[in-house]
Amino acid sequence: MATRDEIDNWIARCALGDRSAFKNLYDHTSAKLFGVTLRVLKDRGEAEDALQEAYVKIWKGSKRYASGGASPMTWLITIARNHAIDRLRVRKTTEGDDKIAEMPDAAPGPEARAVAASEAKRVEECFSTLEPDRATAVRRAYLEGDSYADLARHFDVPLNTMRTWLRRSLIKLRECLEP
Amino acid sequence: MSETELPDDDRAQAGEYVLGLMSMEDAAAFRARISREPGLAALVLAWQEDFAQLTDEVEAVPPPSRVWRHLERDLFGGATGPRWLLAGIPGLLAGALAVMLLFVPLPGDLVRPPADPVYHIDLASAEGTLIFAAGYDGETNELFVRPETDAPEEGTVRELWIIAGDNQPVSMGLLPDDEPARLAVDPDIARQLAGATLAISVEPPGGSPTGAPTGPVIATGPVETL
Known part of the structure; x- marks a missing residue:
């Protein structure tokens, strides 16, 4: 795995139109991002398309990526994940699921603070303070792109109950993450 | 709080927004708030960073x-x-x-790379070490330059030159020590950029006193048209 600084530098150089930096960025991050799009879309062909489109966004968006403290992997993961979810929602819409059709466009852009291995552990620990079902619900929303309707179906609870669960879980998580 | 009461809390809303759980209308309204409220933007960023950690468990799969x-x-x-x-x-x-990319915050004084560079130049040493990367912004007639190595030795500056065809080097100005910068480019020089070579020499403070490079040339690079 490339270091944070390397990834940061490659993105910055993409902004200058440097194709070899883009190739480096792709070579070192595409397996991770492919894992992310596969997890959401669960279809290799679609996940490949989503990955390709995500890197188009990354190349074009690199101009607006500023390295001022941003975590480059979060930036990349957010683009890939949101793009895969956009595709997932389009697919569900064309399958005629009205509930999902009203569901959100994917969340916006990235950026943030330093990431270290300890960050993942901290997040993991906070998730473990939630009831297992509720932790799973938040996880599914992020990793599988589940909507409220999907979650309500999955856990077999009314939509409003699902909303309440999830919002409370989010508040609890944030309190744990930033006491 | 009853079991169905919905907590109306920015922390929860920012989380829902990042997860993609809001309706289109709510997400649009929330986006408008984000652009006005830095605290909310910070919350969104915190969620994005924290949720991204969940991908630790996602297995990397090399794409075909x-x-x-x-x-x-x-x-x-x-x-x-x-x-x-x-x-x-x-x-x-x-x-x-x-x-x-709407609300990726930028430090106020950040020098931005060109949105759509016309030319790109890698200025590298004879050994191939990248010294500066540069991109020409055709909209503003500026050359964005980014140092890729340490600042020059005390008491010296680095000067940028353009060598067009068989012409003598012409100065494009002094380079920043350790921060990216935008150098204004004279229109006459801008016209010569395509196909030219850029070079960096080490000069006394204030730049070359003679109008030609006087110190060692530490990097050169061809102007690549994008």
């Missing part, structure tokens, strides 16, 4: 090589290079991108 081939063809396949993309990217995708 055709993904890169398609990407390369789509992005760089045209004879005109990446500028083709300006027209080629569907409006929908551009719109999504604009939304996605």
